[in-house]
Amino acid sequence: MTIAIPPDRNDSSKSLQPKGWLKYFSFSLDHKVIGIQYLVCGFIFYLIGGGLASAIRIELTSPLSDFMARDVYNQVLTLHGTIMIFLWIVPVVNGAFGNYLIPFYVGARDMAFPRLNAVAFWLIPPAGLMLISSYFITGAAQSGWTAYPPLSISTPAAGQIIWILSVLLLGGSSIFGGINFIATIIKLRRPGLKLLQLPMYCWAMLGTSILVVLSTPVLAGTLILLSFDIVAHTGFFNPTLGGNVIVYQHLFWFYSHPAVYIMVLPAFGLVSEIIPVHCRKPLFGYITMVYSIMAIVLLGLVVWAHHMFTSGTPPWMRLFFTIATAFIAVPTGIKFFNWVATLWGGKISLNSAILFSCGFIINFVLGGITGVALAQVPFDVHVHDTYFVVAHFHYIVYGGSVFVIFSSIYHWYPKFTGKLLNEKLGQLHFLLTFIGFNLCFAPQHWLGLNGMPRRVAEYDPQFQLINQISSVGALIMAISTIPFLWNVVYSAIRGPKSGDNPWRALTPEWLTSSPPPVENWIGEAPLVTQPYGYGTHRNENEDLSSNEAGNVREQS
């Protein structure tokens, strides 16, 4: 049934929004403003989390805990993990790019529920501030981002409770966002646009949002039970009161394994948008990509216990979860080969965007290989909770997701601002990040294989040299942020104008002005049925203006 919504209800609230840069500090309902809010807010938290990481790496240059006290180290470590996951990667790969791009991709003027969208964003800054201020007021949580009991029950309660509250807020934000994406993709598609004509990022976000809606509430419930254990002295997860810590682990990982896909599936989607544009070829294997995403969503829900092989899991459970995890490598591998095949023989322009995308492919495949290795029980029993695991997931979340975030910023910056970034600085940024990252994390495989445990401030002196090498890598990563920050700030003010469609891209967000008008299109939204139609006869035409491109699509 279609009903007419009173046309001026949304509009009046929209035109009341402040203009210019002030709008980014308001309760704006415009999906593009909210997307940028997510991005900038997330990046600020990234800088804070990066500062904490530097502190960790400084501490680990020597085997003794001489840079900070051990309990401070625990707090720094917990804050680092929590901030990077819940305040940087999840909000940015989902919230920032999702909000900015999805309405364009489905041909809508905004998200399905603009007000809910703004609420979802504005939950984030207070949650983040609360989390960080706990360090100064009560002392932050000390039990790591996993908050395993009994550690989380026996460490100082105040910081842990604040940690739980802020993760609950962030989880709520994530669920609201997920509901909005599902509704937008399923329900708000422009008439005539079929699901299988959508750009790949839509599929990635659909899959991710399904995971968010199904798994985040379980984390919320678990953390509520945990807070009862801390505040009311119930014994859900407290063995001394008859409780069971393993139940916490199951519930936690039922969320947190899907959470790793919540961090990386959207990145898959973004890469699938970026690569075809810069190598002027259609995305290879669109349908197989769609099926792979859905397979990853399904399998992702049933592999969680591979994080618990050393928690006394019974043999049948080990067997099941090893096999299920090994199966995930299949759809993941399909995606990898599809990206490579897309690049293969393309007219690649080696700019910053594609450099970071290629960096992603390389890092991700390394992290995926160590992941499959970790899923094998005999191996995992040796390296569980060592630096090998740290290396594995940083190859995925940093080498994967963060590389893609940078790639996306280089790709969509002209869209956001109408300005071009400096290409030389971008390539310098890539070079420093790629070298720094690999120097920082590759040696950690060796540390883990030789038995250095994770999450400790002190270690056996035999590991010192490797740790110092790793810290040098971290230093280079820290330095790499400088050209980037300079580039985005300077270019916003002084950068050359980019024009509407500097990459001659065919996806719908480029078929309007840059930056786009408030309701995305002047006039009707273009019908883009072939978002990857590069290299076809008509589109070879080098100076296709954006409007013409739109018409071409509409006729086809």
Add this chain to the structure above:
Amino acid sequence: MTALSPLEQKSTEESPQTEHHEDHRLFGLTAFLVADGMTFAGFFAAYLTYKAVNPLSPDAIYELELPLPTLNTILLLISSATFHRAGQSLKRNEANTCQRWLLITSALGLAFLISQMVEYFTLPFGLTDNLYASTFYALTGFHGLHVTLGALMILIIWWQSRSPGGRVTKDNTFPLEAVELYWHFVDGIWVVLFIILYLL
């Protein structure tokens, strides 16, 4: 002002997006209820696992009495039916009948909460006595919270469906439909909870 032009454009032009806007709020609510249901699913899973791997010593086991919770189940099931009647009355534009059914529904919800309280006070165990006591109160408490919220929302709808002057009318059934969907969901959860907690 370039930023304003699309808005001006919009008022003169008829594009599919702005003219006919489908109402997706029930769809969104359904997704939210799926999420809410997953929270319960987590709790249920925890409870069942405890039952399987952390058995109490036989003398500590307390068999829950069935009469009160059975009454509760019946109360909630009837309230789902009465809510349905309220919705039908609204669609037939019978505001008074609708209001009557809504009042009955919220009264049933209230009766449920009172009887739940009675049960709490007659039980021989407290929140922190043992794992089962804790899980019992956590599950029923979380559900009771949902019922409380629902009963309050029904009262708001009841007030808003008064005629004349109310905002919930034949032409604006969404608030009623939304609360109804939520209420059926809460009832459904109770049935599962009843089976798992009391019958198993």
